[in-house]
Amino acid sequence: MEKRGKRTWHFENPVYVQSTGTAVGPEESKGPIRNSFDVCYNNLYAGQETWEQAERQLMKDAVETALKKAEKKPEEIDYFIAGDLLNQIVTSNYYARELDIPFLGIFSACATVMEGVALGSLLIDAGAAHLAMVAVSSHNATAERQFRNPTEFGGQRPDSATFTVTGSGAMIIGSKEAQIKITDATIGKVIDMGIRTPFDMGSAMAPAAADTIVTHLAETKREPSYYDVIVTGDLSRVGSGILRKLVQEKGMDLDNHEDCGIIIFDQEQPVFAGGSGAACPAVVTFGHLIKEMQKKKLRKMLVVATGALLSPIMIQQKESIPCIAHAVSFELVEDNV
Amino acid sequence: MEKRGKRTWHFENPVYVQSTGTAVGPEESKGPIRNSFDVCYNNLYAGQETWEQAERQLMKDAVETALKKAEKKPEEIDYFIAGDLLNQIVTSNYYARELDIPFLGIFSACATVMEGVALGSLLIDAGAAHLAMVAVSSHNATAERQFRNPTEFGGQRPDSATFTVTGSGAMIIGSKEAQIKITDATIGKVIDMGIRTPFDMGSAMAPAAADTIVTHLAETKREPSYYDVIVTGDLSRVGSGILRKLVQEKGMDLDNHEDCGIIIFDQEQPVFAGGSGAACPAVVTFGHLIKEMQKKKLRKMLVVATGALLSPIMIQQKESIPCIAHAVSFELVEDNV
Numbered sequence: 001m002e003k004r005g006k007r008t009w010h011f012e013n014p015v016y017v018q019s020t021g022t023a024v025g026p027e028e029s030k031g032p033i034r035n036s037f038d039v040c041y042n043n044l045y046a047g048q049e050t051w052e053q054a055e056r057q058l059m060k061d062a063v064e065t066a067l068k069k070a071e072k073k074p075e076e077i078d079y080f081i082a083g084d085l086l087n088q089i090v091t092s093n094y095y096a097r098e099l100d101i102p103f104l105g106i107f108s109a110c111a112t113v114m115e116g117v118a119l120g121s122l123l124i125d126a127g128a129a130h131l132a133m134v135a136v137s138s139h140n141a142t143a144e145r146q147f148r149n150p151t152e153f154g155g156q157r158p159d160s161a162t163f164t165v166t167g168s169g170a171m172i173i174g175s176k177e178a179q180i181k182i183t184d185a186t187i188g189k190v191i192d193m194g195i196r197t198p199f200d201m202g203s204a205m206a207p208a209a210a211d212t213i214v215t216h217l218a219e220t221k222r223e224p225s226y227y228d229v230i231v232t233g234d235l236s237r238v239g240s241g242i243l244r245k246l247v248q249e250k251g252m253d254l255d256n257h258e259d260c261g262i263i264i265f266d267q268e269q270p271v272f273a274g275g276s277g278a279a280c281p282a283v284v285t286f287g288h289l290i291k292e293m294q295k296k297k298l299r300k301m302l303v304v305a306t307g308a309l310l311s312p313i314m315i316q317q318k319e320s321i322p323c324i325a326h327a328v329s330f331e332l333v334e335d336n337v
Numbered sequence: 338m339e340k341r342g343k344r345t346w347h348f349e350n351p352v353y354v355q356s357t358g359t360a361v362g363p364e365e366s367k368g369p370i371r372n373s374f375d376v377c378y379n380n381l382y383a384g385q386e387t388w389e390q391a392e393r394q395l396m397k398d399a400v401e402t403a404l405k406k407a408e409k410k411p412e413e414i415d416y417f418i419a420g421d422l423l424n425q426i427v428t429s430n431y432y433a434r435e436l437d438i439p440f441l442g443i444f445s446a447c448a449t450v451m452e453g454v455a456l457g458s459l460l461i462d463a464g465a466a467h468l469a470m471v472a473v474s475s476h477n478a479t480a481e482r483q484f485r486n487p488t489e490f491g492g493q494r495p496d497s498a499t500f501t502v503t504g505s506g507a508m509i510i511g512s513k514e515a516q517i518k519i520t521d522a523t524i525g526k527v528i529d530m531g532i533r534t535p536f537d538m539g540s541a542m543a544p545a546a547a548d549t550i551v552t553h554l555a556e557t558k559r560e561p562s563y564y565d566v567i568v569t570g571d572l573s574r575v576g577s578g579i580l581r582k583l584v585q586e587k588g589m590d591l592d593n594h595e596d597c598g599i600i601i602f603d604q605e606q607p608v609f610a611g612g613s614g615a616a617c618p619a620v621v622t623f624g625h626l627i628k629e630m631q632k633k634k635l636r637k638m639l640v641v642a643t644g645a646l647l648s649p650i651m652i653q654q655k656e657s658i659p660c661i662a663h664a665v666s667f668e669l670v671e672d673n674v
Contacts, residue, residue, distance in 0.1 A: 001463045006415065007439045009465050050654055078343065079524065086648065087424045089444050093527060093646035097659040102344045102524040104452060105444040105646070105661075107426050115441060119456070126338045126463035128346050187416065187439040190430060309430035309442070311423065317387055322434040324442075 001125045005219030008186045009118065011125040016178035017171060017330065018072075018131065020286035021065030023058040025140065025166025028275075028283065031265045036287040037167075038065040044141050044166060055084070055091045055139035055168070058279075060098070062170040062286075063135055070172045077101050077172065078129035081120050083112040084137045085164075085278050087146060091137045101133070109307030110233050111188065112136045113169065113282040114326040117303075118185035120173045121328070130174060137168035138277030147198060147312055160200040160238045162261060162276035169282025177333070180293055184329045186216040190309065192322040198308075198315055201323075202239025202261075202273060205306040208323040209235060210246035212304055216327045217252070224252050227329070228298045231289065233281035233305040234261035236274035260284035281305040290330075299332045338462045342556030345523045352458040353515035354508060354667065355409075355468065357623035358402030360395040362477065362503025365612075365620065368602045373624040374504075375402040381478050381503060392421065392428045392476035392505070395616075397435070399507040399623075400472055407468075407509045414438050414509065415466035418457050420449040421474045422501075422615050424483060428474045438470070446644030447571050448525065449473045450506065450619040451663040454640075455522035457510045458665070467511060474505035475614030484535060484649055497537040497575045499598060499613035506619025514670070517630055521666045523553040527646065529659040535645075535652055538660075539576025539598075539610055542643040545660040546572060547583035549641055553664045554589070561589050564666070565635045568626065570618035570642040571598035573611030597621035618642040627667075636669045 002010045023039035025046070034040065039061040041047075046054040046061075059082070067074065080101040082092035089105050096103040108115045116134035123129040141151055143164040149155050173182065191211055195204035209232050217224060224230060224247075235243055240259045247254045260281045261274035285303050292298045304327040315321075339347045360376035362383070371377065376398040378384075383391040383398075396419070404411065417438040419429035426442050433440040445452045453471035460466040478488055480501040486492050510519065528548055532541035546569050554561060561567060561584075572580055577596045584591045597618045598611035622640050629635045641664040652658075 001465055003465060052650060052654065083444070087650065088422075088446065088646060088648040090646070090648045090651050093659050093661075094651065094656065096527040097529045100526060103445075103527050103661060104456070104524065107420070107442040107444050108440075109425065119441070122459070122463060122465060126459060126465075128338055128340060128459060128463075187441065189437060190433040190440050192434045309425060309427070311425040311427045313389060313424065314427050314431065317389065319431065322430050324430075324440060 007215055008184055008219040009122060010184050011121055011182060013125045014175060015121045015124045015173060015182040017180040018174045018178055019066045019070035019172045020290050021062040021170045022283045022287040023061035023168050024283055028165060028167055028264060033264060033288040036291050051139055051141040055137050055142050056095050058168040059091055059095045059135055059137045062168040066170040066172050074099050074101055077131050077133045079104060079123060079132045081106060081116045081132060082135040083107045085143050108324050109309050110276060110278045111305040111307030111324050111326045112278050114303055114305035114328045117328045118326055121182045121185060124173055124175050132173045133170060135168060135170040136278040136282045138164055138279040140164045140166045143277060157272060158199050159272055161272040162201060162234060162236045162274055163271035164277035165275045165280040167279035167283040169279060169286035171286055179333055181331050181333050182328060183331050184220055186212055186327040188212045188324040188326045190322045190324050192320050194320045196320045198310060201276060201308040202236040203242055204308050204321040205323040206235055206239040206242035206246060208325040209243050209304050209306045212325040212327050213247060214250050224254055224256060227256060227300045227302045230254060230257050230302045232259045234276035235259050235306060236261040238273045293332055301330045303328050344552055345521055345556040346459060347521050348458055348462040348519060350462045351512060352461045352510060352519040354517040355511045355515055356403045356407035356509045357627050358399040358507045359620045359624040360398035360505050361620055365502060365504055365601060370601060370625040373628050388476055388478040392474050392479055393432050395505040396428055396432045396472055396474045399505040403507040403509050411436050411438055414468050414470045416441060416460060416469045418443060418453045418469060419472040420444045422480050445661050446646050447613060447615045448642040448644030448661050448663045449615050451640055451642035451665045454665045455663055458519045458522060461510055461512050469510045470507060472505060472507040473615040473619045475501055475616040477501045477503045480614060494609060495536050496609055498609040499538060499571060499573045499611055500608035501614035502612045502617040504616035504620040506616060506623035508623055516670055518668050518670050519665060520668050521557055523549055523664040525549045525661040525663045527659045527661050529657050531657045533657045535647060538613060538645040539573040540579055541645050541658040542660040543572055543576040543579035543583060545662040546580050546641050546643045549662040549664050550584060551587050561591055561593060564593060564637045564639045566593050566595055567591060567639045568595045568597060571613035572596050572643060573598040575610045630669055638667045640665050
């Protein structure tokens with residue numbers, strides 16, 4: 001571990017992606033990257049009786065797939081690091097009781113996945129773990145009723161709204177040499193530019209994403225072009241434009257920027273400005289993008305997961321939305337040698 | 338960092354408590370350890386307009402006190418690691434936006450404080466940070482209405498119920514030599530013995546506490562008597578008895594066990610089985626017990642924070658309560674040399 005600047009951890013002891021697993025719901029199973037997911041459900045219940053249990057089933061599918069691909073048993077994993085959008089992160093807590101692995105609960109909304117990968121990588125680099133597993137989830141129906149309105153309410157939504165991704169992504173991280181290396185992590189600051197509507201989280205999150213990207217590039221002394229892609233979590237169509245403008249104001253062009261919320265759905269799907277939710281950056285990264293790296297179509301990737309740290313009660317109390325973005329860089333090993 | 342057994346981190350690069358800060362509400366200000374707290378409020382609003390804002394004020398008071406005692410400015414702290422009981426940990430998120438320090442959000446209910454101290458110590462040991470600040474909070478009124486019933490409902494409660502502590506504790510951790518060293522951390526597993534009532538969380542949490550204590554002692558090859566005190570977070574009068582029995586079944590006597598939920602209130606106070614809440618182990622440890630160490634009345638202390646990882650919606654769906662306990666050991670430096 002070598003600290004670069006104030007906020008970036010450069011992992012000197014090698015940290016590798018051992019495997020990933022993804023599971024998604026019906027809308028994601030119709031999207032353009034559907035073939036990259038390991039488990040697809042054609043309805044929101046995933047064989048369970050409640051939506052909350054369905055979300056837990058998705059996490060179970062993602063974790064079991066990752067374990068199977070890495071040829072590991074649960075007891076071989078040293079730490080399970082997980083979080084989700086449900087109150088008291090109950091998807092993670094309740095799934096963790098099945099796993100019997102020491103557990104670290106984390107939360108930074110839709111940025112949770114890269115907080116987890118950053119901490120998991122630190123554990124490996126520091127020798128605190130041989131293998132760490134990170135998992136996150138979100139579910140359209142559990143999130144809608146918790147954060148906005150009862151599903152039956154049927155309220156109209158503006159085009160700036162996003163559609164919470166139903167899914168879960170899991171990643172096993174370890175020191176054993178593999179194709180993809182985790183090289184650096186930049187931890188986000190909480191930034192709040194005064195946006196008050198939970199129907200425009202892309203605009204709220206863009207300044208946090210810009211801050212983390214600019215800081216990461218400065219601290220690692222890299223240009224944006226160092227990466228084949230700089231991918232944000234769920235800024236969607238509205239927030240992505242704002243991000244590019246904010247980074248441009250700092251004198252850099254993000255020509256290689258993509259957003260998981262845009263990648264995951266076709267523009268014809270009924271998802272407003274695009275996908276969001278803790279699962280959005282997880283399933284797009286752990287499914288589609290990691291596979292693009294394995295096919296050597298991408299060699300260097302910076303994943304900037306973005307989170308809107310609101311709660312309904314804060315919105316009712318007329319508060320604005322604080323946001324955060326955590327970034328992790330992934331590199332094909334052959335580029336390093 | 339040297340791993341001991343499967344779940345214990347032994348910090349080889351020295352990690353020290355630089356300072357602590359505590360702030361509490363009215364009931365805590367009348368209790369037996371009231372003189373150990375830095376900031377006391379005589380009402381639940383703490384000068385704010387809502388209870389949620391009051392909880393944030395308590396965290397601000399705790400953090401600012403810790404900074405002042407350590408003679409540090411916020412910008413000298415590398416990472417802020419925080420969590421609380423409110424949905425989406427909004428006390429921590431919203432306070433973090435004022436701080437402008439890279440932020441890691443964590444959650445393991447009332448065990449959050451020792452998850453934070455464990456991670457903060459790992460960051461110091463690994464060289465990922467020079468100074469890390471950990472903070473947690475809870476508030477009787479925000480927790481009551483979120484987890485149980487509207488405050489005005491006035492439902493009766495059984496004697497096994499606990500009283501959520503109103504308060505916040507903050508600790509600054511760093512490598513600079515100081516009086517108290519953080520030596521080891523043992524990460525908990527999620528354990529669920531089938532308890533379903535949120536009015537008896539002490540019984541639900543006792544097995545997780547027993548598992549972590551027994552594991553910690555085995556992995557560090559220590560007897561319970563190695564510590565002057567083994568203190569649990571908020572098992573209260575009901576759970577403490579169960580814990581001692583469970584540990585006794587493993588062939589060990591916990592003669593030196595105390596519980597923060599019992600320490601913080603007098604038996605005459607209207608708190609049922611004792612105190613609980615994320616702030617309970619934080620203010621008792623960071624206030625009273627750390628001061629007892631500074632006075633050399635305690636030399637070695639194991640703090641086992643216990644968390645009930647429930648949510649109201651899981652209880653409505655007839656689920657039982659998964660629990661976790663994270664342990665951290667503190668030692669007076671003179672004993673180490």
